[in-house]
Amino acid sequence: xxxxxxxxxxxxxxxxxxxxxxxxxxGCWAIGGHFTLNGKPDGWGExxxxxxxxxxxxxxxxxxxxxxxxxxxxxxxxxxxxxRALRGRRGDAIIATKFGYTHDRAAxxxxxxxxxxxxxxxxxxxxRERLATxxxxxxxxxxxELRDDQADAAGETLERLAEKGAIRxxxxxxxxxxxxxxxxxxxxFVAVQQExxxxxxxxxxxxxxxxxxxASLNRSPLAMGFLTGKFGPQMRLPPSDVRAAxxxxxxxxxxxxxxxxxxxxxxxVRELLKSGGRTLxxxxxxxxxxxxxxxxxxxxxxxxxxxRENLAALEKGPLPEATVAEIKTLLANDAGxx
Numbered sequence: 001x002x003x004x005x006x007x008x009x010x011x012x013x014x015x016x017x018x019x020x021x022x023x024x025x026x027g028c029w030a031i032g033g034h035f036t037l038n039g040k041p042d043g044w045g046e047x048x049x050x051x052x053x054x055x056x057x058x059x060x061x062x063x064x065x066x067x068x069x070x071x072x073x074x075x076x077x078x079x080x081x082x083x084r085a086l087r088g089r090r091g092d093a094i095i096a097t098k099f100g101y102t103h104d105r106a107a108x109x110x111x112x113x114x115x116x117x118x119x120x121x122x123x124x125x126x127x128r129e130r131l132a133t134x135x136x137x138x139x140x141x142x143x144x145e146l147r148d149d150q151a152d153a154a155g156e157t158l159e160r161l162a163e164k165g166a167i168r169x170x171x172x173x174x175x176x177x178x179x180x181x182x183x184x185x186x187x188x189f190v191a192v193q194q195e196x197x198x199x200x201x202x203x204x205x206x207x208x209x210x211x212x213x214x215a216s217l218n219r220s221p222l223a224m225g226f227l228t229g230k231f232g233p234q235m236r237l238p239p240s241d242v243r244a245a246x247x248x249x250x251x252x253x254x255x256x257x258x259x260x261x262x263x264x265x266x267x268x269v270r271e272l273l274k275s276g277g278r279t280l281x282x283x284x285x286x287x288x289x290x291x292x293x294x295x296x297x298x299x300x301x302x303x304x305x306x307x308r309e310n311l312a313a314l315e316k317g318p319l320p321e322a323t324v325a326e327i328k329t330l331l332a333n334d335a336g337x338x
Contacts, residue, residue: 010314012296014066014094015190015215017169019137021094023289024314025066026059026307027219027298031081032074035108037101040245042110043074045238047302049081055304056085060092062311068193068217068298070098070142071127075105083132090133096191096217097131098142098173099123113143115150117157124166139167140193144174151179155186162188173219177204184212191215196295197223198273198287198327199252199265199334209294221288221297222281223252226266227273229280231258268330272323282313287327290318 011020030044031052056067067086069078079097086093099120102112114123128136139161141154151172158170171191174180183189194205196218209216222228224243237244237256244256252262266280273283281299288297299310319327 012293013215014138014169014296015209015294016213017138017190017215019094019169021066021296022063022311022314023296024064024285024311025068025096025217025296025298026056026064027221027300028067028069028078028082029073030300030302031055032069032072032078034240035073035075035077035103035110037110037247039109040247041240042072042242042245042247043240044300044302045241049084051303052081053085055301055307056082058304059301059307059311060089062308063314064307064311065092066094066096066217066296066298068096070101070140071123071130072098072101072103072110072142075103075108075110076126076130079127079130083130087132094137095131095133096138096140096171097127097136098140098193099127100142115141115143115146115154117153120154120157121161124161128166135165136167137169138191139170140191141170141172141174145176146179148179148182151182155183155189159186159188171215171217173217175202175205177202177208180205180214181208181212184214189214191217193217193219195220196288196291196297197221198227198269198284199223199262199331201291206292206294210292214294215296216292216294218288218295218297221299222284223262224250225300226252226258226262227280227284229266229270231263233258233260233263265331265334269327272327272330273319275319275323276316278313278316279309281309282316283319285310285313286316286319287324289313290321290324 033047169190173193243253
């Protein structure tokens with residue numbers, strides 16, 4: 001499938017921005033390589049920058065345009081790789097990046113948070129330099145919970161950056177729908193990034209996005225790889241992988257092993273996700289595409305094969321409504337689907 005195959009009809013509006021994109025993007029956490037949070041690995045193991053660049057190029061050729069990253073990923077390395085990949089083809093991409101986690105680049109460690117106006121200005125300039133671009137299309141707050149006064153000060157700063165042309169639009173990576181709704185008063189606020197996958201629904205945030213013409217970018221659309229189906233009960237990831245590092249917020253894995261309760265949930269819906277000749281990953285992405293017209297899943301990748309499989313879900317399209325309803329019934333008593 002080439003970019004020409006992504007017809008205008010299959011693209012989705014990126015909220016109220018006036019931009020549109022293929023509804024599956026490229027999530028660039030993994031290609032940032034090693035870094036730590038609270039002294040624990042927060043990356044996805046070894047990477048190959050040249051392979052990452054080839055995978056991004058393949059994604060662009062297959063019609064993807066939304067590329068999501070953060071200055072935290074590899075403490076800037078992910079942004080640098082994207083900047084190299086987009087050399088000479090910046091116009092093919094909608095770059096979304098994030099700020100708010102301060103880092104020690106030499107130690108490749110996240111060390112705190114900062115969303116003050118002065119910091120936002122510095123972080124934005126640093127990200128633009130690493131991305132080798134004069135503007136960021138979608139600049140997102142990475143810190144998920146803020147006091148109202150912090151959020152308002154950040155919003156005012158981001159509006160100034162938009163007026164200066166340093167960014168085009170901005171958003172917030174948060175699962176707090178009420179907090180996100182407060183930001184609708186800012187005219188350049190166009191998107192929320194929320195966790196959304198077959199296991200973890202987000203109806204309140206989706207309704208808020210639909211009601212206010214905001215895009216919903218979907219992190220962890222494959223449940224940190226769980227929904228690819230490649231993990232069995234005896235598998236264990238190395239401690240260098242974020243899923244095995246012991247972070248309390250990693251919900252699908254424990255001590256590097258897939259949790260038995262999620263393996264059970266996957267078994268219940270496996271065949272439904274594979275309907276229509278889909279792979280499990282394609283079914284999981286199709287579920288998100290069917291969940292709301294506002295959604296943009298951004299699955300991560302390290303290889304060209306992963307990009308090819310994920311974007312091939314565009315050909316399959318959203319899961320049928322009846323299939324989505326059946327999945328909901330089968331998972332109705334589980335956390336996240338009540």
